[in-house]
Amino acid sequence: MIANIQIAALEQQKAGSASSPVFSIIAPVHNEEDVLRELYRRVRDVMDQTGEAWELLLIDDGSTDSSAALIASLNTADVRVRGISLSRNYGFQVAVSAGLDHAQGDAVVLIDADLQDPPEVILDMIERWQEGYEVVYGVRGERDGETWFKKVTASAFYRLIQRITNVDIPLDTGDFRLMDRRVVDAIKAMPERSRFLRGMVSWVGYRQTGVVYHRHSRYAGRTKFTLKKMVRFALDAITSFSYFPLQLASYVGFFFAGLSALAILVVIALRLFGADAPLMGQATTLVVVLFLGSVQLICLGIIGEYLGRIYDEVKARPLYLIDRKWGIEEAVK
Numbered sequence: 001m002i003a004n005i006q007i008a009a010l011e012q013q014k015a016g017s018a019s020s021p022v023f024s025i026i027a028p029v030h031n032e033e034d035v036l037r038e039l040y041r042r043v044r045d046v047m048d049q050t051g052e053a054w055e056l057l058l059i060d061d062g063s064t065d066s067s068a069a070l071i072a073s074l075n076t077a078d079v080r081v082r083g084i085s086l087s088r089n090y091g092f093q094v095a096v097s098a099g100l101d102h103a104q105g106d107a108v109v110l111i112d113a114d115l116q117d118p119p120e121v122i123l124d125m126i127e128r129w130q131e132g133y134e135v136v137y138g139v140r141g142e143r144d145g146e147t148w149f150k151k152v153t154a155s156a157f158y159r160l161i162q163r164i165t166n167v168d169i170p171l172d173t174g175d176f177r178l179m180d181r182r183v184v185d186a187i188k189a190m191p192e193r194s195r196f197l198r199g200m201v202s203w204v205g206y207r208q209t210g211v212v213y214h215r216h217s218r219y220a221g222r223t224k225f226t227l228k229k230m231v232r233f234a235l236d237a238i239t240s241f242s243y244f245p246l247q248l249a250s251y252v253g254f255f256f257a258g259l260s261a262l263a264i265l266v267v268i269a270l271r272l273f274g275a276d277a278p279l280m281g282q283a284t285t286l287v288v289v290l291f292l293g294s295v296q297l298i299c300l301g302i303i304g305e306y307l308g309r310i311y312d313e314v315k316a317r318p319l320y321l322i323d324r325k326w327g328i329e330e331a332v333k
């Protein structure tokens with residue numbers, strides 16, 4: 001009898017501590033039925049070593065496979081697994097934002113569901129957090145199982161971003177990172193629609209540091225990032241954190257203005273000092289007109305990219321809609 005009461009009390013304590021965890025692990029899930037169980041097992045094994053209460057928050061980003069059902073059954077088996085199902089596929093950045101909105105931990109870790117980022121690294125991150133760092137990001141050292149195309153484009157992208165933005169986004173980091181509650185609250189207060197979380201986290205500031213880790217290949221399944229999604233992501237990143245493309249129009253304009261001024265001088269000189277022959281044929285004129293026309297259209301396109309995003313911001317639609325929740329109380333936002 002007494003033992004029963006003790007067990008009940010213990011269980012209550014466990015449930016109680018689970019409702020205010022120290023650590024939240026957020027994983028966005030888009031058709032990851034093959035990896036979810038393994039993800040849970042690995043995260044549980046690692047997080048139990050901390051001796052603190054933790055939660056694994058799985059955000060189903062419009063999966064069409066059995067991912068949602070799996071999240072539900074994981075939640076039934078272990079209340080520390082909580083889940084949200086979004087109303088459709090909103091994309092990685094929004095899924096993670098939904099996770100941040102619902103995470104309750106004092107420190108929040110973002111991790112890919114596919115186990116490319118080893119959960120064991122979280123322990124190193126926690127150590128740095130306890131030393132007083134508000135953000136501990138994972139720096140990709142070796143990378144397995146990624147095509148050379150992905151590696152080359154990713155590396156070019158990070159370097160371009162570093163050049164043209166004014167926030168200092170560390171090279172070769174992904175979204176695998178630990179964030180202190182202060183940082184999470186700051187990010188939750190940013191209402192922007194085109195979300196480039198890495199940039200937003202850098203923008204927040206505080207003390208940030210990195211831990212180098214070995215990025216493995218996917219545990220199972222295939223990458224969910226199509227080329228189209230990657231281009232969209234790159235454009236979001238650049239337009240959210242840089243005016244450089246807009247300024248490019250002025251630079252190109254000044255360059256051609258200078259060139260034209262020189263050309264005018266040359267034409268006048270040639271006229272004054274004798275040359276009668278027509279200076280340009282029709283083909284030359286056509287090429288110049290077409291060239292400048294294209295430059296202008298490209299500049300208009302760049303302005304369009306920004307304008308479209310301003311339009312999205314102004315509409316101020318909700319970032320995401322929730323379909324179902326597991327283990328998340330209504331009061332929590």
Ligand code: UDP
Pocket residue numbers: 027028029030031032061089090091092095111112113114116222223224225
């Ligand atoms: N993901 C998502 N929504 C999407 C695409 C991906 O939530 O629209 C999740 C996916 O389930 C995984 C993480 O984002 O947990 C990273 O995706 P993936 O491994 O396919 O990208 P990669 O590692 O190839 O860049």
Ligand code: MG
Pocket residue numbers: 112114116218223
């Ligand atoms: Mg992956």
